[in-house]
Amino acid sequence: MAAHAIFREMGFAPKEERLPEAVLYSLARTASLLLRELSRVYAKYGLTAASFNVLMLLKHGDDPDEMTQQAIGRRLVVSPSDMTGLIDRLEKKGLVQRLPGKDRRSKLLRITPKGTRVLDEVWPEHLTAVERLAGVVGRQEAKVLVQALNQLREAVA
Numbered sequence: 234m235a236a237h238a239i240f241r242e243m244g245f246a247p248k249e250e251r252l253p254e255a256v257l258y259s260l261a262r263t264a265s266l267l268l269r270e271l272s273r274v275y276a277k278y279g280l281t282a283a284s285f286n287v288l289m290l291l292k293h294g295d296d297p298d299e300m301t302q303q304a305i306g307r308r309l310v311v312s313p314s315d316m317t318g319l320i321d322r323l324e325k326k327g328l329v330q331r332l333p334g335k336d337r338r339s340k341l342l343r344i345t346p347k348g349t350r351v352l353d354e355v356w357p358e359h360l361t362a363v364e365r366l367a368g369v370v371g372r373q374e375a376k377v378l379v380q381a382l383n384q385l386r387e388a389v390a
Contacts, residue, residue: 260385267366274362278355279326283309283319285359288352291329291344300342301334323348 236255239262240246247254268282275285286309294300306316320342323329328348331340344352370378 256385260382270366271359271362274358275355277358278351280351280355281319283311283315284323284328285352285355287319287323287342288328288344288348291342292349292352297343298341301339302342303339305342 236250236252237246239255239259240251242262243258271285272282275282280288287305290305290308291297291300302316302320303313305311306313309316311319320329320331324331326347327345328351330343330345332343334341367375
């Protein structure tokens with residue numbers, strides 16, 4: 234059965250069908266492998282997956298006036314201390330800047346022209362990698378997968 238494949242890949246074989254665990258382990262393992270592949274693309278441009286995502290949010294986010302460290306950290310599921318270090322590194326590279334926010338404790342983040350250039354440079358290679366990786370799933374299966382993942386996220390939100 235297909236559900237057993239993830240257990241074999243992880244190095245153990247349950248005696249009975251364990252579909253709920255197979256779903257979550259498959260999801261986690263797949264996310265980890267995809268992140269590793271995409272990270273290779275970003276590393277060529279001095280970025281990590283998290284820094285790429287921050288730049289994407291800052292350039293294409295819905296509401297630029299709400300792009301604080303805290304708001305981005307919640308969207309990316311990054312701890313406040315990790316978020317501070319991430320933004321510090323991006324700021325040191327000249328890719329983002331901190332601006333005064335609505336109060337003294339909050340800082341708005343903005344992508345800099347240099348950050349936009351780096352994002353524009355990495356984008357074609359990112360898109361090629363995404364299409365190559367996701368392209369192994371047929372269009373109909375992709376729709377079903379997206380729907381199933383939406384249901385999982387709703388269950389934990």
